[in-house]
Amino acid sequence: MSDLDASRFWLDALKWDENGMIPAIAQDATSGRVVMFAWMNRESLLQTVASGKAVYWSRSRQRLWRKGEESGYCQNVISIRADCDGDVLLLSVDQVGGIACHTGRQSCFFLELNGERWVPVDPVLQDPKEIYAQ
């Protein structure tokens, strides 16, 4: 795939897939941990830049997903990077509450491959029932 053309307007320089989506990785600026992965369309990326808070496109719900809209654990966006060919985004975020995952963990990537099984290796910081109670 060809390299991102940095002379183009930023939104047009990105390579959107056949569904108008681009993958987005969120990395916590403080811990350095990759906390989640989601998808964005143009509208969600525009709203992310405009608001300074991560807005994804929920493919399962087919609507904009303002991260933290239910849990309160939003992501303040510190910087946005694109990769060399412009088809993936990396967000450096300040993860409010220190919890990105709906299971109450810091990161969604809490399952480590160990032999033939995926093993949860990170602690639950808050009971999901509490997170989604309000």
Added chain:
Amino acid sequence: MSDLDASRFWLDALKWDENGMIPAIAQDATSGRVVMFAWMNRESLLQTVASGKAVYWSRSRQRLWRKGEESGYCQNVISIRADCDGDVLLLSVDQVGGIACHTGRQSCFFLELNGERWVPVDPVLQDPKEIYAQ
């Protein structure tokens, strides 16, 4: 999407997309930087686990892509994690040569959004002509 069923055999517990692919994020274990993003199919993931070196599926070339096969800059895999719903992988790697990107940079994510443009913000560590000369 439903959570990963950790009681299942690891390969079957993952959620492969309609093309039999799963996204994979590679994070350098030393620097903590996200160095690249690529796709895997079952065969590439199996070969990754068997060899201890990252093997992706090149969608553009439609073949297995042993990272570093041309450049020599392979990725030794330290651990593999899956996310909560089992549809994304996170590889912790030792990036040989400290260069993951074909542009000769540490990471593929070297373009930062600044106003209306993507700006390269990381140094080129080695001329790509040298990397791919052999």
